[in-house]
Amino acid sequence: MGKSLFEKVWNAHAVRQLVNGQTQLLIGTHLIHEVTSPQAFGMLRDRDLKVQYPHRTFATVDHIVPTNESVEPYSDPLAQGMIEELRKNCADNNVTFFDTNTGKQGVVHIVGPEQGITQPGTTIACGDSHTATHGAFGAIAFGIGTSQVRDVLATQTIALNELKVRRINVNGTLPPGVYAKDVVLHIIRLLGTQGGTGYAYEYAGTTFDKFTMEERMTVCNMSIEGGARVGYVNPDETTFEYLNGRPYSPKGAAWDAAVEQWKSFASDADCTFDDEVDIDASQIQPTVTWGITPGQGVGIEESIPAISDAPTQSERDSVAEALEYMQFEGGSPIKGKKIDVAFIGSCTNGRLSDFQEVAKYVKGHKVAEGVQAIIVPGSQVVAKIAEDLGLDKIFIEAGFEWRAAGCSMCLAMNPDKLVGDQLCASSSNRNFKGRQGSPTGRTMLMSPIMVAAAAVTGEVSDARNVFGFASAEV
Amino acid sequence: MSSTPIKKVTGKGVFVPGDDIDTDRIIPARFMKCITFDGLGEYLFRDVRKTESGEEKKHNLNDPRFAEASILVSGNNFGCGSSREHAPQSILRAGYNAVIAGSFAEIFFGNSTNLGVVCVIASDTDRKIITSEIEKQPELDITIDVENHKIWYGDQSVPCEIKPGARDSLLSGNYDPLDELLVGAGGVSKTAGALPYMQA
Numbered sequence: 049m050g051k052s053l054f055e056k057v058w059n060a061h062a063v064r065q066l067v068n069g070q071t072q073l074l075i076g077t078h079l080i081h082e083v084t085s086p087q088a089f090g091m092l093r094d095r096d097l098k099v100q101y102p103h104r105t106f107a108t109v110d111h112i113v114p115t116n117e118s119v120e121p122y123s124d125p126l127a128q129g130m131i132e133e134l135r136k137n138c139a140d141n142n143v144t145f146f147d148t149n150t151g152k153q154g155v156v157h158i159v160g161p162e163q164g165i166t167q168p169g170t171t172i173a174c175g176d177s178h179t180a181t182h183g184a185f186g187a188i189a190f191g192i193g194t195s196q197v198r199d200v201l202a203t204q205t206i207a208l209n210e211l212k213v214r215r216i217n218v219n220g221t222l223p224p225g226v227y228a229k230d231v232v233l234h235i236i237r238l239l240g241t242q243g244g245t246g247y248a249y250e251y252a253g254t255t256f257d258k259f260t261m262e263e264r265m266t267v268c269n270m271s272i273e274g275g276a277r278v279g280y281v282n283p284d285e286t287t288f289e290y291l292n293g294r295p296y297s298p299k300g301a302a303w304d305a306a307v308e309q310w311k312s313f314a315s316d317a318d319c320t321f322d323d324e325v326d327i328d329a330s331q332i333q334p335t336v337t338w339g340i341t342p343g344q345g346v347g348i349e350e351s352i353p354a355i356s357d358a359p360t361q362s363e364r365d366s367v368a369e370a371l372e373y374m375q376f377e378g379g380s381p382i383k384g385k386k387i388d389v390a391f392i393g394s395c396t397n398g399r400l401s402d403f404q405e406v407a408k409y410v411k412g413h414k415v416a417e418g419v420q421a422i423i424v425p426g427s428q429v430v431a432k433i434a435e436d437l438g439l440d441k442i443f444i445e446a447g448f449e450w451r452a453a454g455c456s457m458c459l460a461m462n463p464d465k466l467v468g469d470q471l472c473a474s475s476s477n478r479n480f481k482g483r484q485g486s487p488t489g490r491t492m493l494m495s496p497i498m499v500a501a502a503a504v505t506g507e508v509s510d511a512r513n514v515f516g517f518a519s520a521e522v
Numbered sequence: 523m524s525s526t527p528i529k530k531v532t533g534k535g536v537f538v539p540g541d542d543i544d545t546d547r548i549i550p551a552r553f554m555k556c557i558t559f560d561g562l563g564e565y566l567f568r569d570v571r572k573t574e575s576g577e578e579k580k581h582n583l584n585d586p587r588f589a590e591a592s593i594l595v596s597g598n599n600f601g602c603g604s605s606r607e608h609a610p611q612s613i614l615r616a617g618y619n620a621v622i623a624g625s626f627a628e629i630f631f632g633n634s635t636n637l638g639v640v641c642v643i644a645s646d647t648d649r650k651i652i653t654s655e656i657e658k659q660p661e662l663d664i665t666i667d668v669e670n671h672k673i674w675y676g677d678q679s680v681p682c683e684i685k686p687g688a689r690d691s692l693l694s695g696n697y698d699p700l701d702e703l704l705v706g707a708g709g710v711s712k713t714a715g716a717l718p719y720m721q722a
């Protein structure tokens with residue numbers, strides 16, 4: 049019987065079985081950033097251990113970097129301390145650091161792929177739950193805790209339980225105005241925020257076959273929001289084409305050999321999965337979250353659920369808690385909610401194609417009065433290309449702020465934060481209470497185009513109407 | 523660094539209501555601007571416990587009746603979201619060493635177990651029994667018997683679940699895997715040697 053990509057990659061990296069039954073798994077590629085690594089380096093020092101495979105660890109700085117301040121020392125001394133600590137740890141341990149002066153710095157899940165570090169058939173770990181992003185390339189990529197960052201630094205391995213695999217088949221053509229972000233919000237709405245616990249998600253079907261690498265990354269990125277620690281797409285020609293010629297991609301004869309090997313990792317046609325789910329792409333709508341978990345989403349034409357719609361008491365409690373926090377009325381339409389802030393960026397939707405798509409439609413529009421709208425490139429590489437294409441000018445002309453690369457308003461570790469109970473239309477991945485920096489701040493997750501539509505109308509709107517999507521266009 | 527085996531955890535309980543308690547709620551990101559985990563205990567559930575200006579909200583975690591608690595009881599999907607180990611670290615540093623929930627998010631569960639924070643699963647009904655007992659008598663000792671899958675409250679008990687791997691690690695004191703991983707170094711270079719992308 050055939051094997052899935054997950055099994056093949058797992059087997060190729062399994063070192064041995066540990067006493068408690070877990071597997072000692074080789075982590076081929078280790079990505080680190082300033083928030084979850086300093087304590088790990090500290091633990092290493094405490095035990096007099098050294099980094100075992102320094103050439104397989106790559107660092108960047110993303111969470112704490114200000115996006116509107118480029119000169120150090122930063123006005124926040126804590127942020128300055130964190131970047132300096134990372135610099136020192138990398139220098140002391142011979143770890144490559146994509147520092148702010150390299151032109152390559154950015155959000156870790158954007159940097160890895162664009163540098164060609166993220167490759168099919170590999171295992172990747174990072175002290176960050178959105179590491180599944182790299183699964184878009186057919187890698188098995190895990191988010192890990194800081195003690196495990198220590199384990200990888202010291203041994204290049206971690207102790208892990210094998211996962212089950214659920215294949216999610218999305219087939220067909222997405223309607224105009226419906227994007228990869230809507231696909232993943234739809235999947236989470238369908239399977240729940242804990243539906244993926246214990247599973248790796250294999251995303252497949254004709255919709256994924258046609259997706260670009262950036263679209264695949266958007267979906268894999270949010271696997272964890274559905275409870276799945278790992279999400280991946282089988283590598284194919286789209287994957288190889290993306291990687292060809294990137295700085296860390298193999299070159300010459302090694303490239304040809306690598307592609308042959310990468311192909312062999314794809315799930316076999318006759319393999320079976322622990323579970324399979326089928327989704328019809330044509331039924332997916334532009335999706336917006338109304339609550340405080342990424343699973344609390346509805347299509348733009350729908351209404352926010354009423355408390356009484358929920359079938360169980362615990363679900364009714366969850367809906368009630370979310371409605372109260374969001375200050376929304378159950379049963380009211382999602383459309384028309386007045387926003388204060390619009391944020392386009394993050395490791396979910398901070399890539400070139402996101403900005404190209406938004407630029408195409410916002411040209412000629414203006415950000416609504418009273419709305420703060422910011423666009424933040426996911427990396428310096430993305431920023432440079434976008435600026436070379438003149439996208440920054442289009443955004444600024446339309447009333448958006450164009451910032452420097454970083455995590456920005458995705459979370460509250462840099463100056464970009466919500467204030468009070470501001471409502472934010474956001475292309476990021478988490479709408480938890482307080483996620484965007486204010487303990488009462490409110491987040492609605494949606495695609496970059498939907499954020500743009502909210503920005504120019506001042507309220508949650510159907511981008512297809514705002515920007516006049518032709519129904520023939522895809 | 524083999525640690526002391528954890529066969530039982532005894533302490534007073536406190537109920538933190540709600541499903542999907544995410545790690546941003548356990549420790550808001552703005553308190554993670556640090557390079558050590560020291561001092562994180564102070565920020566555990568900061569925004570659940572306090573208003574923006576720092577006034578205490580009405581919450582079990584602020585209730586003096588539960589001030590002695592060292593076991594958290596909560597809902598389903600506890601610890602979802604970010605992989606930040608800051609979450610279990612702040613739980614531990616605030617003086618809690620076990621969590622009873624309906625279910626746990628995977629990364630949180632792994633991080634907690636590595637630190638020796640015991641995470642056990644109990645059914646909705648059984649958690650209701652425990653929380654109402656705690657409410658009635660906050661001074662009641664709760665004992666999680668890791669070995670026998672039981673939660674004792676007074677002289678009564680309800681069953682609980684713990685993943686077999688985690689249970690073995692706690693019982694043997696090997697929940698921090700680093701020593702065992704270090705021993706496997708020979709096997710690691712062999713596995714790495716067979717993978718072209720691992721070569722320098």
Ligand code: SF4
Nearest residue numbers: 178394395455458459
């Ligand atoms: S962009 Fe957001 S989700 Fe992504 S790594 Fe940064 S903080 Fe985490």
